[in-house]
Amino acid sequence: MTKEASKNIAKLLKESNYAVIVTGAGISTESGLPDFRSQGGLWDGRRPEEISHASKVGTDEFRDFFTKRLNDAAEHKPNAAHRLLADWEKKGLVQSILTQNIDGYHKAAGSKKVLELHGHLRYLTCNGCGRDYDVSKFTVEHSDACLDCEGTVRPNVTLFGEELPHLAWSEAIQEARKADLVIVLGTSLQVWPFNSLIDEAYQGGNAARIVIVTESETPYDGIASIRLHDKITAALQAVNEYLV
Structure with a gap:
């Protein structure tokens, strides 16, 4: 990640009134946890x-x-990226985390407002x-x-052939619609309806800015204000240097 990108993401976080983090398997593979879909x-x-x-x-x-x-x-255990997100939440920089992951690492790292949608x-x-x-x-x-x-x-x-929990999904939609900044970490955004949260945020009343940090391509790369193919832990640590 370039210094300019790090500064820009930090600036977006500082200026945001309601930042929402969206995570997938990529944030936990950096803990050594095997993912589902990659080779x-x-x-x-x-x-x-x-x-x-x-x-x-x-x-x-x-x-x-x-x-x-x-x-x-x-x-395996939560990594520095999970812990940084929990720290940003405590500092009021992040309002909620919406995750596909079932490993529970966000809560284990200390994040409080986590919706484990799967x-x-x-x-x-x-x-x-x-x-x-x-x-x-x-x-x-x-x-x-x-x-x-x-x-x-x-x-x-939530297994294939099952619907997402109704209450959690409704809350996630509300979180996305309130967001003015969404930072996507480690998900290819291929799974519906989870990926529709990006549409809810981008098309919502606050017209959220979208930042995507994941190694694979996503269907939403074209609308991202900042698009990075970096490792997540390294990227968040670089951003954090401009937040302290």
């Missing part, structure tokens, strides 16, 4: 809409896949009676049978 990622050579589909709950393939996800999320891996829930379970039921016991009913225990994530 060599968890989906490489496989069809995610089949492995992580609601119809697969209760199958060995589904349980094995999410056991790996749970183990990976526990093995769910989280902090605990499991029976899809029958709603009883919550520790993740060890998958990772240690290798079981998804509920102890109270005939339901199946599963992670609290």
Whole structure:
């Protein structure tokens, strides 16, 4: 990232009245967490809409896949980018974070206003009676049978074939519409309806400025005020030098 770009992003943050951060897998891969879609990622050579589909709950393939996800999320930790965003929130520079990620790293790093729109891996829930379970039921016991009913225990994530949680999604839309600045970090913005949040912000009453920092191309590159293909941690650290 050039000094000029760093200064410009810092200036946008300082001048913004309502800055919203939008994050995807790219911010967590810098913690060492495998992503879904890139070459060599968890989906490489496989069809995610089949492995992580609601119809697969209760199958060995589904349980094995999410056991790996749970183990990976526990093995790795939030990185400097997560911590910087939490610090910016405390300083009033960032108002909310809207994330596709299910690893929970934003909250673990100290961010308070986080909408985990695709769910989280902090605990499991029976899809029958709603009883919550520790993740060890998958990772240690290798079981998804509920102890109270005939339901199946599963992670609290939105699967293919399911709608996003209504209340969280409605809140996310409101956050996007209030934004006058959106900084996109580590998502290719390919997944609908999550990517429509950019439209809500850009076309909203505050006509949000869009900053995109991700290595892959996105469908929204053309409307970005600043477009960078840098590593996220390095980019945020460079911006932070002009915020202190």
